[in-house]
Amino acid sequence: MTEQFNAKSFMSGNSVALRLPKGLGVDPGLDWTVEWRGNDLVFQAKDRPxxxxxxxxxxxxxxxxxxxxxxxxxxxxxxxxxxWDETPDQPA
Incomplete structure (x- = not known):
């Protein structure tokens, strides 16, 4: 079973932001795609150009x-x- 973390959403300007715990190991500055799949909100990191x-x-x-x-x-x-250029019978 995977480890679970608690996250908190908050307002940032006119958007809602989600604070991710450090324990997830997510690098800052990544771009993400986000979509609903049924009742699940799925995040996928985009490839860096x-x-x-x-x-x-x-x-x-x-x-x-x-x-x-x-x-x-x-x-x-x-x-x-x-x-390696020297042969055994020739001194250096």
Missing amino acids: KRKFNIDKVWGIGAGLGLQLRKPEDRVFEPSRRV
Whole structure:
């Protein structure tokens, strides 16, 4: 059997609000769908919309900083020694 909690409704402006107990573990800020099913009032949490990246907020932010693209020769690295590169008969 599931655990039961008592909740209280109250007026909030022109709406009726329902205070949910902390023990239910409901996160604040969620959107809900609410419907009557017979004599039961059913609450279902809506899926949170995925956040979208807005390039317009950052486009051109680096202008005037003197940034330049990397040259291909700047991307060349000398290989470094690794433990697994050594053979047992060769000292490090």
